[in-house]
Amino acid sequence: MTQFTQRARSITLRTVKQVALAGVLLASAVAVIAQTNTPVGTWQTIDDHTGQPKALVQITEDGSGQLSGKVIKGLAANGQPNRCTACTDERKDRPILGMTIISGMKKDGDGWDQGQILDPENGKVYKCKMHLEDDGNKLVVRGYIGVALLGRSQTWVRQQ
Template identity: 75%
Template sequence: MIRMTQRARSVALNTIRHAALAGVLLTGAMTAMAQTDTPVGVWQTIDDHTGQPKALVQITQDGDGTLSGKVIKGLNPADSPDRRCTECTDSRKNQLILGMTIINDLKKDGDKWDGGHILDPENGKVYKCNMHLEDGGQKLVVRGYIGVSLLGRSQTWIRQQ
């Protein structure tokens, strides 16, 4: 049996605590890093007309690896939480915008996600969509277009912590 002095036991326990804390911090840092190389997370959208924050959209990865995005919060105090997509022409017609899936079917393609669609609840139109990350994963450039990507517009969304 190894005998340890009180001081040696204290040093050993502190070493174990520090190692455990370092492991927890490293795991947290790796998780944060992994989250910044994918659009999965919560994003603040910006209103094209006012330049003000508009909504929070949560992007998730589905079981088949595709991304989808849902409006989880409106940020404009003038917008009612009971606001509906009156301009939508598909199954989302007159549905609440809050909780609505507006992005679907995006697949990873190199350093971007492509092949999906995005709904603009303001006009009810569905556009083809692609997106890519910038600024170390803190910004998401979302492009909606008709036909080819050159004929469209982009928005930059900001990652929320």
């Protein structure tokens, strides 16, 4: 093998490795961007009254593009799984941990709408809409009755 052939092979091998590394980096960047353009992921809820972390909610997407959210960790001080004693549907007296509290959310422009959210503290189910802020690191969740003006919003923080 000539010196020229060895040099060409070395350059080709190095180029292939660089292209492969660039592909891996691009795939990682696309995954991060995709994660920040959707509410799919884990979110820390914040207590309206104390401003302290309250629970972790895992939002997932089903095959039809609808989002739902389940409580995966309660951050209650006593560490005991609270039950939804105020619920009036099939969730009555069931543990809040593992409970689906968001359902039926559909993409609508820059946000998600047409779903429902349960407030386990009072057992009420509200219409729900949500949108992302702060480059996908915050999720503004609004529960309301009738029209969105008659409701309240919470800002949840994305967990990595």
